[in-house]
Amino acid sequence: xxxxxxxxxxxxxxxxxxxxxxxxxxxxxxxxxxxxxxxxxxxxxxxxxxxxxxxxxxxxxxxxxxxxxxxxxxxxxxxxxxxxxxxxxxxxxxxxxxxxxxxxxxxxxxxxxxxxxxxxxxxxxxxxxxxxxxxxxxxxxxxxxxxxxxxxxxxxxxxxx
Numbered sequence: 001x002x003x004x005x006x007x008x009x010x011x012x013x014x015x016x017x018x019x020x021x022x023x024x025x026x027x028x029x030x031x032x033x034x035x036x037x038x039x040x041x042x043x044x045x046x047x048x049x050x051x052x053x054x055x056x057x058x059x060x061x062x063x064x065x066x067x068x069x070x071x072x073x074x075x076x077x078x079x080x081x082x083x084x085x086x087x088x089x090x091x092x093x094x095x096x097x098x099x100x101x102x103x104x105x106x107x108x109x110x111x112x113x114x115x116x117x118x119x120x121x122x123x124x125x126x127x128x129x130x131x132x133x134x135x136x137x138x139x140x141x142x143x144x145x146x147x148x149x150x151x152x153x154x155x156x157x158x159x160x161x
Contacts, residue, residue: 012025021152024156060139080097118148
């Protein structure tokens with residue numbers, strides 16, 4: 001089991017009236033996919049809710065709940081070898097945990113078009129998640145900015161610790 005540290009966080013993002021709101025969720029949700037999805041379902045939002053979680057310096061996940069539909073994106077499939085949340089995402093997506101010989105490159109998995117209707121296409125999301133010069137929190141900040149809730153996201157993350 002990996003220790004949850006200062007770089008771990010989970011947030012819910014939703015539209016209220018005409019603005020985006022971002023709220024921190026319990027950090028324990030960075031280890032529990034079912035609990036994370038449940039927390040997102042509790043927050044009604046115009047156009048559903050978005051959940052973003054960064055775990056360590058290794059990966060992030062994005063979840064989008066639209067009615068009964070749940071879309072899930074994992075920034076790096078190799079994280080599933082060490083991290084419970086990443087492993088749960090692969091189980092949810094019915095993708096096997098990679099073998100040792102498959103661990104030499106960062107590959108995103110899941111719904112690459114999770115944010116396409118909000119202006120972030122599959123190519124951009126793939127490029128961001130594969131940028132080895134960025135930490136997961138920086139990738140998520142960039143995604144938040146492109147989707148229009150960068151300031152709200154940054155305020156929520158700045159309130160950590």
